[in-house]
Amino acid sequence: MVEVRRVHYRAGGAHxxxxxTVQFRPRKFNVxxxxxxAGKSTLLKIAAGLLKPSEGDVRYGVQTLQEVGLEPLAxxxxxxxxxxxxPFALTVEDVVRIGRYPHYGRTPxxxxxxxxxxxxxxxxxxxxxxxxxxxxxxxxxxKVQLARVLAxxxxxxxxxxEKYLFLDEPTSNLDIHHQLxxxxxxxxxxxxxxxxxxxxxDLNEAFRYGDAFFILENGALAQExxxxxDISASLIERVFxxxxxxxxxxxxxxxxxxxxx
Amino acid sequence: MLxxxxxxxxxxxxxxxxxxxxxxxxxxxxxxxxxxxxARYLAEAAGWMSAPAxxxxxxxxxxxxxxxxxxxxxxxxxxxxxxxTLMQGLFRNPIVEPGLAGTSAxxxxxxxxxxxxxxxxxxxxxxxxxxxxxPVLAFIGGFxxxxxVYRVSSSFGKVNVFTLLLAxxxxxxxxxxxxxFLSYVARDPQARNITFWNLGTFTTATWRGSILVAVIxxxxxxxxxxxxxxxxxxxxxxxxxxxxxxxxxxLILHLLILNTLMVAVxxxxxxxxxxxxxxxxxxxxxxxxxxxxxxxxxxxxxxALFMEVIDVVARLVISPAELPIGIIxxxxxxxxxxxxxxxxxxxxGTALYG
Numbered sequence: 001m002v003e004v005r006r007v008h009y010r011a012g013g014a015h016x017x018x019x020x021t022v023q024f025r026p027r028k029f030n031v032x033x034x035x036x037x038a039g040k041s042t043l044l045k046i047a048a049g050l051l052k053p054s055e056g057d058v059r060y061g062v063q064t065l066q067e068v069g070l071e072p073l074a075x076x077x078x079x080x081x082x083x084x085x086x087p088f089a090l091t092v093e094d095v096v097r098i099g100r101y102p103h104y105g106r107t108p109x110x111x112x113x114x115x116x117x118x119x120x121x122x123x124x125x126x127x128x129x130x131x132x133x134x135x136x137x138x139x140x141x142x143k144v145q146l147a148r149v150l151a152x153x154x155x156x157x158x159x160x161x162e163k164y165l166f167l168d169e170p171t172s173n174l175d176i177h178h179q180l181x182x183x184x185x186x187x188x189x190x191x192x193x194x195x196x197x198x199x200x201x202d203l204n205e206a207f208r209y210g211d212a213f214f215i216l217e218n219g220a221l222a223q224e225x226x227x228x229x230d231i232s233a234s235l236i237e238r239v240f241x242x243x244x245x246x247x248x249x250x251x252x253x254x255x256x257x258x259x260x261x
Numbered sequence: 262m263l264x265x266x267x268x269x270x271x272x273x274x275x276x277x278x279x280x281x282x283x284x285x286x287x288x289x290x291x292x293x294x295x296x297x298x299x300a301r302y303l304a305e306a307a308g309w310m311s312a313p314a315x316x317x318x319x320x321x322x323x324x325x326x327x328x329x330x331x332x333x334x335x336x337x338x339x340x341x342x343x344x345x346t347l348m349q350g351l352f353r354n355p356i357v358e359p360g361l362a363g364t365s366a367x368x369x370x371x372x373x374x375x376x377x378x379x380x381x382x383x384x385x386x387x388x389x390x391x392x393x394x395x396p397v398l399a400f401i402g403g404f405x406x407x408x409x410v411y412r413v414s415s416s417f418g419k420v421n422v423f424t425l426l427l428a429x430x431x432x433x434x435x436x437x438x439x440x441x442f443l444s445y446v447a448r449d450p451q452a453r454n455i456t457f458w459n460l461g462t463f464t465t466a467t468w469r470g471s472i473l474v475a476v477i478x479x480x481x482x483x484x485x486x487x488x489x490x491x492x493x494x495x496x497x498x499x500x501x502x503x504x505x506x507x508x509x510x511x512l513i514l515h516l517l518i519l520n521t522l523m524v525a526v527x528x529x530x531x532x533x534x535x536x537x538x539x540x541x542x543x544x545x546x547x548x549x550x551x552x553x554x555x556x557x558x559x560x561x562x563x564x565a566l567f568m569e570v571i572d573v574v575a576r577l578v579i580s581p582a583e584l585p586i587g588i589i590x591x592x593x594x595x596x597x598x599x600x601x602x603x604x605x606x607x608x609x610g611t612a613l614y615g
Contacts, residue, residue, distance in 0.1 A: 050503050074506030086496050087353045088551035098497065101490050102506040152505065 001026045002077075002164055002195065004047050007056035009039070009219075016042050017053070018220045025212045025226070026162060027190050030197045033206055034216035035240050040199045041168055043216065047197060048079050048166045061162075074102035077164035078149035083173050084141070089132035095144050096120055099151035119151040122185065139178035142170065146182055155192040165189055167198035171205070183209045203236070204256045215239060263548050268555040271548070275562035279335070282569035287331050289573050291581040292322045299323065330466040333530065334572040335565040336475045337463070338537060340527045342564020343482055345538025346556050347520045350492035351513050352411070354422060358538035359524045361429045363406030365535075366436035368521075368528040370443075371402025373455050377443040396473070400525035406432045407521055411513070458532035461587030463572055470530045481523040482561060488516060489554035496551075534587050536594030537564055543601060 002024045009017040017039045024030045024047070032040045045051040047058055049065045058065050060076065068076070078099065086095070096119055100112040108116070120126045123143040128136070133144060153163035165186060171179040186196050187209060200206040206213070207228040215223045215231070217239045225231050236244040242259045249255045263271065288294045294302075302323045305312040312320065345358045352362070359365045375394045410432050414425035444455040491512050494502040499509040541564045545556055568586075571593070575584045 045500075048504065050500055070503075070508060071506040074504065077504075079501070079504040081500065084497050084501060087355060088349075088496060088546060090493070090496065090551050094493070094550070094552055095497075098490075098494050098505060101494055 001059075001061060001162070002047055002197065003059045004043070005056050005059065007043075007046055007053040007058070009042050009046060009051070010054045016219050017046070018218075020056075020216075020219075020221055022047075022214055022221065022224070024195060024197050026195050027193060028195065028211035029187060029190060029209055030195065030212045030214065031206045031210035032197070032199045032214045032216065033203065034222075038216040038239075039219040040216055044166055044168050044197065044199055048077060048164075049073050050079065060164075071102050074152070076153065076161070077166060078152040079166040079168065080145055080149045080170045081168040082170065083138065084145050086133050089134050091130050091132060092120065092125055092136070092144050093129040095133050096125075096147045096151055099148040102152065115151050115154045118156070119147040119154065122150060123147045123181075138173050139175060142174055142178060142182065146170075146185060150185070150189075153194065155189070155194055159193065161193070163189075163192075163194045165194055165196045167196065167200075169199050169201060172201060179205070203240075203259075207231075207257070266549070268550070268552075268559075271555070272558050272562060275559060275566060279562055279566045279569070282566050282573075283331055283335060286334065286569040286573050287323070287327055290327065290576045292319060292327070294319070294323055294327070325468075326466070329468045329471040330463050330572070331569070333466040333471040333474060334463050334568045336471065336478050337527050337531050337534065338564035338566065338568025339482070339561040340474070340478050340523045340564070341534060341537040341568070342541035342560035342562075343485060343557060344520050344524050345540075345564075346542040346553070346560040347485055347492075347516055348538070349542055350495060350553055351516055351520075352414075352425065353496060353498075354425065355543065356422070356539070357425070358536075359403075359520075359528075360533065360535040360538065361426075361433075363410045363429055363432035363436065364403045364521055364524050365528050365533045366433045366440070367406025368399035368403035368525040369459060369533050370406075370436040370439045371398035371400070371525070372458075372529045373440045373443045374398055374402075376451050376454060377447045395529040396477075396526040399529040400522055402436070403525040403528065404518065404521040406436055407517055411517065457585060459587070460585030461532040461534035461590070462583075462585050463531060463575075464583060465530075474527050474530050477526045478523050481519040482557075484519055485516065486557050488512065489552070489557050492516075492553040492557075532585075532587065534590055536590045536598065537567060540594050540598055540601075541567065543598070547601070 004020055004022045007017055007020045008015070020043060032043060034040050042051065046053050049058065060068055060073070065073065093116065096116050097108065097112075099119070100108055100116060104112050117126070120129055123146050125140065125143055125147060128140070133141060136144065149165060153165060155161070155163045167186060170182055174182065183205065186198070189196060198210070200210070210228070211226070213223075213225045213228060213231060214221060215235070222239055223231065223235055233244045233246060236242070236257070242261060245258050246255045247258050266274070284296070287299055288296065298319070301310065302320050304310045305320065306324055341359065344364070348357045348359065348362055348364075349355055372395050375398050410425065410428045413428040414421055440455065440459065444452040447455065491502070491507050494505045494507050495509060495512065502509050541560045542556055545559050545563060549555060549559075571586060571589050575586055575589055578584050
């Protein structure tokens with residue numbers, strides 16, 4: 001379980017996170033919500049161990065991040081961000097293999113090769129394995145990055161180790177097909193002992209895919225909810241500075257939100 | 262065709278070509294040696310054969326001038342090739358090389374300080390360092406210049422290409438001005454040394470100098486080979502590399518130190534040689550792969566191969582006189598590089614837009 005305890009983050013005189021305590025739900029799709037500048041990305045980076053908090057600590061199970069260590073941490077959790085550009089033309093397969101780096105020394109073991117193959121298969125990029133990454137479309141590039149992080153925390157062999165996937169606005173440059181594909185793959189991970197922690201901008205998407213919600217406002221936790229029904233229109237209106245209305249869905253229990261200024 | 266060969270096969274191929282080039286480089290020049298003569302000199306030097314008194318001149322030229330020169334040219338090419346690869350990896354940009362990032366110019370300035378002020382003046386501040394004064398000051402100058410360019414051009418884990426270019430130009434200008442000032446105030450033999458040395462030269466090769474460069478290069482190279490994977494991961498960006506278990510600031514600092522060490526010591530011996538560091542990794546990427554586990558060993562081999570060939574050309578063009586190496590690398594290297602760029606742009610390549 002990933003836990004953030006009494007975390008503050010200050011940078012350049014700004015108090016970006018104020019006393020955040022969060023327990024991300026194990027084997028659930030955790031979503032961090034909030035307007036631009038609320039500190040979502042900072043919180044995600046701190047929870048993923050990519051940024052040191054000014055105060056407070058982060059725990060993976062019973063260990064603090066320092067106790068886990070860089071390389072073991074890299075075998076437990078992976079991070080997928082918005083859009084990764086490469087300065088040089090690695091092939092699709094080269095990029096996916098980078099995900100296995102924390103698991104092998106000089107040369108990949110047969111198991112690493114197999115995982116790379118299966119990860120490429122899972123995102124339907126096997127037939128482009130030798131293609132140069134910079135020549136792919138944005139959607140395809142993100143699929144390759146998804147395969148890379150899947151390979152990094154590969155858990156489809158029935159491992160009992162809990163793994164974590166952090167998603168930092170992974171869908172913001174993607175068309176609707178690629179968005180749904182990525183979120184679908186991420187949701188499937190919950191079945192193989194993975195916990196997903198994501199920042200999503202589209203609230204309807206977040207409520208459809210998410211299980212637990214953490215709403216940030218000005219660097220503080222405004223609400224924590226295990227059911228999107230518990231999130232009130234007035235809270236959304238205040239935090240996001242919009243007018244919000246839940247519209248019943250013809251076939252669904254969730255309904256969807258409609259926003260206006 | 263090369264794309265189908267494995268990394269190891271290409272390394273072997275380059276190794277065989279390099280051996281051939283070294284053999285040619287040892288034999289060709291103002292003095293020509295046949296392979297049989299070279300073998301005989303070597304056997305005599307090793308004490309397996311007694312040396313006839315008649316052929317002292319040829320033997321001395323081969324053993325005391327030609328061989329250290331072949332070694333120095335090879336190691337220099339390897340240093341510049343590996344350095345270009347490392348720096349392009351660290352800056353995550355294909356335009357970087359020791360010449361651009363200020364490493365060479367900084368090292369040249371440091372070395373020129375020793376040439377002009379260090380010896381036999383009231384300012385003999387380098388006296389305690391003795392014979393190591395030139396490499397040590399070259400290292401300090403090269404490292405300061407490189408770190409300055411890196412610090413200025415990188416912010417928030419990203420290297421800004423434009424800032425990098427501008428910082429490189431500025432730091433190079435300062436170092437070149439410094440070196441220029443030193444050669445202006447220097448007495449004549451020193452000044453000529455600096456000028457010649459700014460263009461790159463192997464004429465001053467001695468066993469001592471060549472072995473020093475090789476002894477510094479080998480551990481630096483060995484250490485950098487361990488970081489092929491880390492450099493691949495760094496291509497994704499510093500944050501992504503950190504998520505794969507790498508400590509980017511530490512990696513960058515370590516590699517910049519050993520890169521500067523080998524470039525500075527080499528520059529102290531042979532002067533400033535441009536373009537090799539830029540062209541070698543680029544050619545290899547087009548030839549086979551951008552994977553650093555392939556590039557690092559391959560760039561040592563190809564750099565050495567290029568340099569041996571260029572050194573032979575330098576000896577032949579205006580024989581029995583010699584051209585400075587830096588002039589040939591620029592005259593040949595720059596058009597070749599422009600041609601590569603054009604070709605790549607027509608093919609819609611993206612390798613240059615970091």
